[in-house]
Amino acid sequence: MTAQIIDGKAFAQQLRHRIADHVERLKTEHGLTPGLAVVIVGEDPASQVYVNSKSKQTKEVGMNSFKYELPKDTGEAELLNLIDELNERDDVNGILVQLPVPDHIDADKIIKRISPAKDVDCFTPENVGRLAIGLPGPVSCTPLGSLMLLRDQLGKLEGMNAVIIGRSNLVGKPMSQLLLRDNCTVTVAHSRTKDLPGLCRTADIIVAAVGRPEMIKGDWIKPGATVIDVGINRVDAPEKGEGKTKLVGDVEYAEAAKVAGAITPVPGGVGPMTIACLLANTITTTCLANDLTPPSDLTA
Numbered sequence: 001m002t003a004q005i006i007d008g009k010a011f012a013q014q015l016r017h018r019i020a021d022h023v024e025r026l027k028t029e030h031g032l033t034p035g036l037a038v039v040i041v042g043e044d045p046a047s048q049v050y051v052n053s054k055s056k057q058t059k060e061v062g063m064n065s066f067k068y069e070l071p072k073d074t075g076e077a078e079l080l081n082l083i084d085e086l087n088e089r090d091d092v093n094g095i096l097v098q099l100p101v102p103d104h105i106d107a108d109k110i111i112k113r114i115s116p117a118k119d120v121d122c123f124t125p126e127n128v129g130r131l132a133i134g135l136p137g138p139v140s141c142t143p144l145g146s147l148m149l150l151r152d153q154l155g156k157l158e159g160m161n162a163v164i165i166g167r168s169n170l171v172g173k174p175m176s177q178l179l180l181r182d183n184c185t186v187t188v189a190h191s192r193t194k195d196l197p198g199l200c201r202t203a204d205i206i207v208a209a210v211g212r213p214e215m216i217k218g219d220w221i222k223p224g225a226t227v228i229d230v231g232i233n234r235v236d237a238p239e240k241g242e243g244k245t246k247l248v249g250d251v252e253y254a255e256a257a258k259v260a261g262a263i264t265p266v267p268g269g270v271g272p273m274t275i276a277c278l279l280a281n282t283i284t285t286t287c288l289a290n291d292l293t294p295p296s297d298l299t300a
């Protein structure tokens with residue numbers, strides 16, 4: 001059996017088309033243009049690439065994009081002031097501070113300062129709580145994107161055994177909330193889990209969010225299972241030439257693709273969905289701020 005490849009890049013493109021339609025409707029029917037502010041501190045080249053593609057896609061769907069590129073020695077107080085200013089602005093519906101921030105800045109303090117009504121990453125304690133009890137609001141982007149791919153692939157997820165590997169606030173924990181809400185039986189594994197291979201073999205759905213290149217082996221996967229590989233790891237690729245690198249996921253892709261029913265590739269899987277879901281969350285926060293019901297196809 002050869003797994004079906006889940007094309008996250010194509011799905012994200014379709015999602016952006018739907019988002020563009022919603023933006024158009026918000027403009028013509030309500031006179032609203034959603035705006036997303038992206039803040040980056042420092043010159044990390046990988047972060048700059050992400051921030052630029054976020055800005056580009058924001059404009060492509062018809063939203064306003066506000067980009068703040070601050071020098072790496074920007075003080076914490078200065079960054080907090082910028083967030084206060086963005087919290088106040090009526091034309092800004094979403095605020096994203098690209099992580100990681102430099103060491104002299106306390107990321108938790110920055111996140112807590114973002115108004116929950118504009119927290120499109122779903123990082124604030126308010127929105128984490130809302131997600132847990134099923135209230136409307138933004139939904140963590142990577143888990144939301146992963147859920148959309150799973151629903152598209154499998155239809156109803158009810159009754160399925162889902163094993164999530166990784167328990168971070170960013171990915172693993174919110175993913176567990178979403179799959180539980182869709183009536184999966186959810187197990188969250190981590191570095192102290194016993195017999196991870198055995199546990200994985202019980203899974204109809206595996207979500208790998210570990211941050212270790214190709215750690216999840218092909219023979220840990222139940223034949224026919226659906227595999228969502230969240231990991232993005234840059235590794236050396238001597239086969240491409242001296243000093244070259246490539247991106248790989250947390251799953252041993254070539255072997256896993258021989259047993260799984262369906263699998264996301266890296267790149268081209270979950271990554272593009274994360275950015276599209278950021279835009280989806282900006283629609284959600286724009287609607288909620290204006291007493292409109294957020295579109296059901298953009299949320300969980």
Ligand SMILES: NC(=O)C1=CN([C@@H]2O[C@H](COP(=O)(O)OP(=O)(O)OC[C@H]3O[C@@H](n4cnc5c(N)ncnc54)[C@H](OP(=O)(O)O)[C@@H]3O)[C@@H](O)[C@H]2O)C=CC1
Binds near residue numbers: 165190192196230270
């Ligand atoms: N596609 C996308 O858009 C995104 C991709 N990512 C990628 O996803 C991956 C995970 O990110 P993130 O959640 O932030 O990572 P974290 O480092 O915050 O969390 C990693 C988790 O994996 C667990 N873990 C580590 N080693 C093992 C092991 N040997 N066995 C079992 N579990 C283990 C850790 O367990 P413990 O808690 O016990 O330490 C932890 O819960 C990274 O590769 C990251 O780059 C992240 C965000 C977005």
Ligand SMILES: Nc1nc(=O)c2c([nH]1)NC[C@@H]1CN(c3ccc(C(=O)N[C@@H](CCC(=O)O)C(=O)O)cc3)C=[N+]21
Binds near residue numbers: 141269
């Ligand atoms: N406040 C904040 N929110 C985030 O959501 C956030 C962040 N900070 N900091 C960094 C991580 C990482 N992240 C990715 C988004 C898209 C791809 C993506 O599109 N990847 C492409 C490949 C890109 C390439 O080739 O390098 C793919 O998988 O196909 C990857 C990673 C969002 N993050």
